[in-house]
Amino acid sequence: MRSHLGGRLLQVLPTILLVSILVFALQQLMPGDPAVVLAGEERGDPAVLAQIRNELWLDRSLPVQYFHWIGNVLRGDLGFSWRIRQPVAALILTKLPVTLQLAAMAFGIALCIGVPTGILSAVKRNTAWDYAANLVGLAGLSTPNFWLGIMLILLVSVKLGWLPPSGYVPLTEDWRQSLATTIMPAFVLGNAIAAILMRHTRSAMLTALDQDFVRTARAKGLNEWTVVLRHAFRNALVPVVTLGALELGTLLSGAVLTEQVFSIPGFGKLVVDAVFNRDYPVVQGVVLVTACLYILLNLLADVLYVVINPRLRDA
Amino acid sequence: MKASPTALALRRFRGRPAAVLGFAVITLFVVVAIAAPLIAPYDPVATSWTAIRKAPSMQHWMGTDENGRDVLSRVVFGARASLLAGVVSVLIAAGVGVPVGLLAGFAGGRVDAVIGRVVDAMLACPFLILAIALAAFLGPALTNAMVAIGVTAAPVFARVARSATMDTMTFDYVEAARAVGNPPWRVALRHVAPNIVPPVLVQATLAIALAIIAEASLSFLGLGQQPPAPSWGSMLNSAQRFLTQAPWLAVFPGAAIFLAVLAFNLVGDGLRDALDPRRH
Numbered sequence: 001m002r003s004h005l006g007g008r009l010l011q012v013l014p015t016i017l018l019v020s021i022l023v024f025a026l027q028q029l030m031p032g033d034p035a036v037v038l039a040g041e042e043r044g045d046p047a048v049l050a051q052i053r054n055e056l057w058l059d060r061s062l063p064v065q066y067f068h069w070i071g072n073v074l075r076g077d078l079g080f081s082w083r084i085r086q087p088v089a090a091l092i093l094t095k096l097p098v099t100l101q102l103a104a105m106a107f108g109i110a111l112c113i114g115v116p117t118g119i120l121s122a123v124k125r126n127t128a129w130d131y132a133a134n135l136v137g138l139a140g141l142s143t144p145n146f147w148l149g150i151m152l153i154l155l156v157s158v159k160l161g162w163l164p165p166s167g168y169v170p171l172t173e174d175w176r177q178s179l180a181t182t183i184m185p186a187f188v189l190g191n192a193i194a195a196i197l198m199r200h201t202r203s204a205m206l207t208a209l210d211q212d213f214v215r216t217a218r219a220k221g222l223n224e225w226t227v228v229l230r231h232a233f234r235n236a237l238v239p240v241v242t243l244g245a246l247e248l249g250t251l252l253s254g255a256v257l258t259e260q261v262f263s264i265p266g267f268g269k270l271v272v273d274a275v276f277n278r279d280y281p282v283v284q285g286v287v288l289v290t291a292c293l294y295i296l297l298n299l300l301a302d303v304l305y306v307v308i309n310p311r312l313r314d315a
Numbered sequence: 316m317k318a319s320p321t322a323l324a325l326r327r328f329r330g331r332p333a334a335v336l337g338f339a340v341i342t343l344f345v346v347v348a349i350a351a352p353l354i355a356p357y358d359p360v361a362t363s364w365t366a367i368r369k370a371p372s373m374q375h376w377m378g379t380d381e382n383g384r385d386v387l388s389r390v391v392f393g394a395r396a397s398l399l400a401g402v403v404s405v406l407i408a409a410g411v412g413v414p415v416g417l418l419a420g421f422a423g424g425r426v427d428a429v430i431g432r433v434v435d436a437m438l439a440c441p442f443l444i445l446a447i448a449l450a451a452f453l454g455p456a457l458t459n460a461m462v463a464i465g466v467t468a469a470p471v472f473a474r475v476a477r478s479a480t481m482d483t484m485t486f487d488y489v490e491a492a493r494a495v496g497n498p499p500w501r502v503a504l505r506h507v508a509p510n511i512v513p514p515v516l517v518q519a520t521l522a523i524a525l526a527i528i529a530e531a532s533l534s535f536l537g538l539g540q541q542p543p544a545p546s547w548g549s550m551l552n553s554a555q556r557f558l559t560q561a562p563w564l565a566v567f568p569g570a571a572i573f574l575a576v577l578a579f580n581l582v583g584d585g586l587r588d589a590l591d592p593r594r595h
Contacts, residue, residue, distance in 0.1 A: 018436035029452045135333075138584070142577035144528050146535055147569035150555055154562050165558075253443035257532055261555070271444055272536060275451040283448050291439040298439075 008302055012295055019291045020073070023284050024066050030280060034058060037278060038082055073288070079281035083274070088285035091270065099259070099266035101171060101178075102186055103251045107244075109190030110197050115240065117194075118201025122209060123228055133198065140195030145254045149188045149261035156184060166263035185262045189254045193247050200243045204236035211235070238308050245301035252290050324513075327589040334585020340578035348394040355388035360543045368561045378563040381553060382543075386564065389545035390571050396546040397575060400461050400530035400539070401523040407465025408526075409519055412472025417511065419473065420480025421503045430473065437470040446529055450538040457530075457546070460539040464529045468522055475518045479511035486510075513590040520583035524576045531572050547572045 035052040042048040053059040057068050072079065078088035121133035157165035163184055169177040208214065209232050217231045218224075256268035263269075267286065274282035318326070328334055347354055356376075363383035371378040377386035419430040437445075449463035483489060484507065492506045493499075533539040534548025542549060547568040554564035 014432050015435045015439060018432055019439055022436055022440070026448060026452065029449070138580055139573075139577060142524065142573055142580050144531055144569065144572050144576070146532065147551060147565075147572060150551060150558070150565045151569065154558055154565060158559055158562070249439075249441045253441040256443055256447065257535065260536065272447065275447055276537075278451075283451075287440055287444060287448060290441050290444060291436075294439045294441070 004306065005303060008299060012299055015295055016292060019295070020070055020288065021066070023288045023291070024069060026287070027280055027284065028062075030278065034082075034280065078285035078288070081274075081279050081282050083277045083279040083282075088281050091282065092267070092285055092289055095265065095267045095270045098168060098170075098264060099252070099255050099268065102182055102189060102255060102258070102264065102266060103248070105182055105186035106189035106193060106251060106254075107247075109187055110193035110247075111244075113190070113194035114197025115201050118198040118240075119205055119228065119233060119236075121198070122202045122205030125206065133202075137195040137198045140191050140198075143191065144257075145188055145192065146257040146261045148191060149185065149258055152184050152188065153261070166261075168262075168264045168266075181262075182264070185258045185264060188258050188261075189251060192254060193244075193250060196247060196250070197240065197244055201236065201240050204239045205232060208232040208236040238305060241308065242301040242305045245297050245304065248297050249290075249294050252294075324589045328585050331585045331588065333581050334589070337578040337581025337585065340574060341582060344394050344398060344575050344578070347391055348398050351392050351395060355385075355391040357385035357388045359384065359388040359392040359545045361385075368557065368564075370561075371563055377567045378561065380550070380564055381557055381561070384543075386550075386567055389550060390547070390567050393545040393547045393550065393568060393571065394575075396457060396534070396540045396544070397527050397530060397572065400457065400464070401527040401575075401579070404461045404464035404468065404526040404530070405519050405522045407462065408468035408522060409472050409515065411466065412469035412474075413476040413511075413515055415469075416473035416476025416478075417480050417503060417508060420477040420484065421499070421507060427477070430477075434470040434473050437467075438474075442467055442525075443529065443532060446533065447536065447538065450533050455538045455541060457534075457540045457544075460530055460533045463533070464526050467529075468526065471522065472515065472518060475514050476511055479514045480507055483507050483510040517583055517587045517590060520579055520586055524579035524583065527572065527576050527579070 033049075034056070035049045035058055036043045038052050038056075039045070039048050050059075057065050060068070069079070076089060078092070080086070081088055081091060084091065117133045117137070121130045124130050153165045156163050163180055166181075168181050171178045205228075209228075211232075213235075214227060214232050217227045222231075252267065255266060256272060258264070259266045259268035260272055267290075271283060271286045273279075274286065361384060363379070366375070366379045366383040368381055369375055369379045369383075375385050375387065377390060380386055380389070415430060415434075419427040419434075446460075446463045446467045449466060450460050453459035453463060489502060489506055492502045497505070530539055531546070531548035531551070534546040535552045537549070537552065540546030540549055550568040551565060554561070554568070557564055
């Protein structure tokens with residue numbers, strides 16, 4: 001097990017290195033000279049331009065710029081926002097908890113919807129239940145997040161007046177208000193993940209229900225739900241957990257638009273605002289941090305896979 | 316006489332009502348997109364001061380928007396941007412990803428390892444965030460959005476093509492093709508490539524669904540189709556401002572996206588089942 005994890009760790013390092021190069025290379029796509037953009041009114045003054053280029057290391061060769069940047073990143077310095085004039089790392093740290101709260105709630109909602117429907121659809125295979133669950137799942141996958149958000153605002157906030165249409169209150173300030181402002185966006189985000197989890201659970205359950213130990217459990221005369229939940233589901237859980245963990249990327253991508261629709265000041269809104277303001281260091285920082293989070297979660301899923309599956313643990 | 320694999324797959328596909336329905340819906344959307352000028356009752360960009368934000372009626376089946384433009388006509392013309400973006404960005408993604416995946420799977424060894432790491436790195440960046448960053452830096456326009464979505468979706472195609480290539484390489488006829496002295500490129504293109512078409516086709520269909528959502532998302536953010544040209548995503552963006560006064564503005568473009576994406580997902584699922592009978 002240890003060597004397996006060691007091997008995975010060794011694989012992760014070059015991936016992270018490549019991500020950093022990719023993120024750095026993105027900057028080269030930006031049209032125009034960043035120094036001119038930053039100089040604003042003083043863009044006609046060559047001395048100012050030269051000073052900016054010097055401060056941002058823009059006058060060095062690309063490899064030198066990269067090593068300078070990555071050196072800072074390794075020390076936890078993601079640079080300065082060109083627009084807000086704050087350290088990018090600090091900006092990300094203030095916005096991350098908002099999105100993490102949203103993501104955690106979304107994942108909880110997705111688990112509550114996706115796993116039971118997946119089990120039901122596998123147990124009642126090829127019945128009306130199965131077809132209905134599949135259709136609802138496919139519909140969930142096909143609904144654009146932001147449209148679902150707009151429709152929910154229309155129904156729940158505008159027509160029924162039950163929940164606020166937008167805004168955000170931190171959990172620490174007032175947990176009730178916080179839940180009221182985040183439950184709709186969390187549902188929107190969780191909806192797509194629920195559909196994916198449903199599909200994973202269904203196929204994992206179908207495989208598990210086909211196994212010999214399930215037949216043995218049935219032959220022992222166990223109650224069908226005991227067979228399904230205690231025997232089959234415990235085995236189906238392995239792929240569900242690991243594949244579920246990989247949906248973080250979907251969650252973060254979804255958060256970008258969901259936060260936009262519900263005006264939630266999180267990670268997604270940070271990156272969209274940065275993109276529109278051509279605030280390059282922020283975009284770079286956000287992409288780098290999310291990619292590293294994703295890679296680490298991938299690794300965690302691998303570890304979890306080994307921990308849950310005793311056969312791999314002893315290997 | 317034994318039916319060809321294609322005929323068998325077609326027969327299995329026809330046996331799935333949901334997939335056939337999806338195919339019919341796609342055909343309908345394609346017809347609407349091509350014949351848009353004939354179908355749309357009004358000019359999609361013609362504004363009218365006397366018809367601002369009118370609810371759906373006999374004159375305007377889907378109502379009018381904040382500039383008095385006919386929503387139905389805009390939804391009809393919007394099909395062009397969405398379908399075009401879906402197909403073109405997937406062509407770009409497959410055009411870049413499939414050759415790379417084929418090369419990785421065929422060459423193996425160090426080439427495969429290097430390509431594998433690059434693909435991993437690209438897949439680690441959240442799809443939409445990368446597409447937004449790319450589209451923003453290339454400049455807001457439908458063409459740039461398509462390029463951004465295509466490039467971001469390419470690694471998935473590389474991965475699918477690679478694993479299909481590695482599957483195919485285990486077959487005896489590939490060994491035989493090598494044994495009779497075919498050069499590697501010929502084995503790869505003539506003997507391996509045709510056999511990776513089915514999984515790539517399934518991936519392409521599902522990717523069109525994703526690309527349509529991605530284009531709508533970018534247009535919603537103002538990074539895709541530019542106004543006044545109609546696009547479902549940008550229509551939803553302006554609809555958000557008039558949610559209380561004109562809710563119909565938000566309903567129809569979103570329903571169009573939903574239907575188109577659902578249709579491609581249904582066909583993709585049907586194709587996967589039809590082309591891969593081993594799963595059943």
